[in-house]
Amino acid sequence: MIHLSSISFSYGRGDFSLHIDDFSVARGESVAIIGPSGTGKTTLLNLIAGILPVDAGNVDVDGTSLPTLSDKRVREFRIRRMGLVFQEFELVPHLSVLDNITLPYRISAALQLSPETRERARSIAGEVGLGGKILRNVRRLSQGERQRVAVCRALLPKPDILLTDEPTGNLDPKSKTRVLDLLFDYAKQNQATLLTVTHDQSILNSFDRTVDSAAFHD
Amino acid sequence: MIETLYLIWRYLVYHKVKTGLVVASITLILYLPFALRVLVRQSAGELTARAEATPLLVGAKGSPLELVLNSLYFATDTPTQMKYEEFQRVLDSDLAVPVPLYTRFRSHKNPIVGTSLDYFEVRGLRLASGRNMVMLGECVIGSKMAQDLNLKPGDSVVSSPESVFDLAGVYPLKMPVAGILEPAGTPDDSAVFVDVKTTWVIEGLAHGHQDLADPSASAAVLKTEGNTIVANSSIVQFNEITESNADSFHFHGNQIEFPLTAVIAVPYSPKSGTMLQGRYLGGEEQVQIVSPTSIMNSLLETVLTVEHYAVAAAFIIGAATIATAGLVFLLSARLRAGELRTLHRIGGSTLRIRGLIAGEIAMVLLTSAILACAMTALTAQFGFRIFQFILF
Numbered sequence: 001m002i003h004l005s006s007i008s009f010s011y012g013r014g015d016f017s018l019h020i021d022d023f024s025v026a027r028g029e030s031v032a033i034i035g036p037s038g039t040g041k042t043t044l045l046n047l048i049a050g051i052l053p054v055d056a057g058n059v060d061v062d063g064t065s066l067p068t069l070s071d072k073r074v075r076e077f078r079i080r081r082m083g084l085v086f087q088e089f090e091l092v093p094h095l096s097v098l099d100n101i102t103l104p105y106r107i108s109a110a111l112q113l114s115p116e117t118r119e120r121a122r123s124i125a126g127e128v129g130l131g132g133k134i135l136r137n138v139r140r141l142s143q144g145e146r147q148r149v150a151v152c153r154a155l156l157p158k159p160d161i162l163l164t165d166e167p168t169g170n171l172d173p174k175s176k177t178r179v180l181d182l183l184f185d186y187a188k189q190n191q192a193t194l195l196t197v198t199h200d201q202s203i204l205n206s207f208d209r210t211v212d213s214a215a216f217h218d
Numbered sequence: 219m220i221e222t223l224y225l226i227w228r229y230l231v232y233h234k235v236k237t238g239l240v241v242a243s244i245t246l247i248l249y250l251p252f253a254l255r256v257l258v259r260q261s262a263g264e265l266t267a268r269a270e271a272t273p274l275l276v277g278a279k280g281s282p283l284e285l286v287l288n289s290l291y292f293a294t295d296t297p298t299q300m301k302y303e304e305f306q307r308v309l310d311s312d313l314a315v316p317v318p319l320y321t322r323f324r325s326h327k328n329p330i331v332g333t334s335l336d337y338f339e340v341r342g343l344r345l346a347s348g349r350n351m352v353m354l355g356e357c358v359i360g361s362k363m364a365q366d367l368n369l370k371p372g373d374s375v376v377s378s379p380e381s382v383f384d385l386a387g388v389y390p391l392k393m394p395v396a397g398i399l400e401p402a403g404t405p406d407d408s409a410v411f412v413d414v415k416t417t418w419v420i421e422g423l424a425h426g427h428q429d430l431a432d433p434s435a436s437a438a439v440l441k442t443e444g445n446t447i448v449a450n451s452s453i454v455q456f457n458e459i460t461e462s463n464a465d466s467f468h469f470h471g472n473q474i475e476f477p478l479t480a481v482i483a484v485p486y487s488p489k490s491g492t493m494l495q496g497r498y499l500g501g502e503e504q505v506q507i508v509s510p511t512s513i514m515n516s517l518l519e520t521v522l523t524v525e526h527y528a529v530a531a532a533f534i535i536g537a538a539t540i541a542t543a544g545l546v547f548l549l550s551a552r553l554r555a556g557e558l559r560t561l562h563r564i565g566g567s568t569l570r571i572r573g574l575i576a577g578e579i580a581m582v583l584l585t586s587a588i589l590a591c592a593m594t595a596l597t598a599q600f601g602f603r604i605f606q607f608i609l610f
Contacts, residue, residue: 071567072567084564090559091560092557092560095232099228103564104565107564108566
């Protein structure tokens with residue numbers, strides 16, 4: 001379960017602040033966060049992931065209070081428990097599809113890249129139609145394919161929590177369906193929590209609940 | 219560690235052009251001062267070795283450096299001359315073995331060195347094929363000249379006229395190649411060695427022509443007065459010394475007055491050398507005696523000073539190159555800000571990400587250093603030979 005209480009956060013520039021009195025997401029629940037741009041949707045995901053530290057309040061994930069952990073512990077917690085899909089895919093341009101999917105294992109000492117993990121990365125890539133492009137550089141992929149690579153990277157460590165930021169933005173309908181199916185199938189099969197920021201009204205029905213980010217402001 | 223190295227490798231391979239350029243720049247800037255130093259040291263060693271193998275040189279008064287460069291490297295087109303009597307003077311002193319040198323003439327671009335067989339002993343030159351010159355007009359040539367002109371014993375080389383406009387000048391002399399020397403890695407490899415008398419033939423101080431007493435030469439005879447026969451210019455002059463015409467070659471004038479460019483003096487002992495040098499200290503002396511080692515050392519001091527300046531310049535250029543490479547890395551890091559942020563977000567620690575960047579820089583520097591070392595080693599092994607090949 002994810003529970004945010006009495007959260008206060010600002011970027012220091014004074015032009016943006018976020019206040020959340022109480023916000024919870026149950027394990028296995030899928031939640032869509034909607035709202036106008038600049039209302040803190042992405043910031044919320046970053047606070048839950050521990051990428052941004054809260055100014056005040058508590059972020060509790062399955063009984064672990066993230067603000068009380070050291071940077072290293074937060075990072076390890078994030079790596080082991082959370083899968084992140086970013087708005088702009090954030091793939092590393094000089095790496096292949098396979099290398100991007102397995103990148104968390106290469107960049108973090110908390111994960112060990114074994115032959116089994118590599119094989120699973122190939123398997124996941126195959127499931128989303130990238131099996132034939134596994135060694136191709138990601139710059140040579142379409143937008144939809146890149147997004148699928150980003151999703152594969154998030155799913156590889158078998159996270160309990162999926163935090164996805166506009167996972168279907170700029171995708172054609174076919175790619176959109178493919179990516180959503182991938183996320184929901186994974187969440188369902190693994191009892192994973194899915195928290196998605198989106199502007200896409202057409203996908204809201206797929207989620208258990210929708211939250212408006214306007215509620216996070218004074 | 220392996221994973222970090224893999225990521226470094228992938229980045230460098232993907233940006234192979236940029237990486238290649240940076241590696242090439244740093245490699246060159248590391249290589250240049252070392253290569254310069256290696257080449258200068260080897261050249262200095264070679265110069266010194268040749269100078270040390272030439273204990274003393276006697277030559278006409280003038281520039282000692284010019285005398286040494288001409289006698290050791292046959293480098294001067296118009297060397298100063300002295301009389302053959304200076305050879306006799308060293309011989310008569312009984313203090314050193316004299317080796318005559320007359321290096322005025324050339325065959326194409328190759329110097330013709332008029333000397334004696336002692337020269338080969340002093341220089342440690344050995345025959346690769348053929349035999350030594352034993353007859354007037356024969357020559358022994360260096361290995362590089364033989365290779366360049368595809369010459370072998372039995373072939374001939376011809377002396378070149380000093381000026382194509384000097385129609386009344388010396389006759390070209392056709393000289394049969396008696397032998398070819400083993401490679402020595404010195405200017406001797408490009409030289410034509412003949413007996414000093416042969417160079418006097420080239421000079422016109424000796425010549426051979428048809429026998430005027432022979433009836434076939436009657437058309438050329440103008441008048442006969444006792445033992446003196448006066449002939450016109452239609453008389454046949456020989457431009458090659460053969461067994462059949464060798465006897466007809468004769469010298470005009472006193473041999474003691476004939477020219478030399480230098481005499482190598484090999485003293486019997488250090489004391490003999492000192493005594494010999496003392497004999498040339500008189501103010502009225504028309505010749506000088508020099509120690510090539512001390513002259514070359516003076517030259518090398520200048521060369522080494524120039525080398526220090528060149529190395530200093532290379533270091534300044536190196537600093538500029540390293541600064542430029544640093545700028546490239548800095549700009550690259552800025553361009554990669556998004557990528558680095560991603561690495562952080564997906565679990566990379568700041569230390570690990572900095573390590574990745576540092577590793578990329580270290581890999582470039584290490585590769586450059588290894589390449590520079592390899593190139594320097596190759597230069598040490600082959601550079602001087604290439605240098606010699608270009609020069610000699």
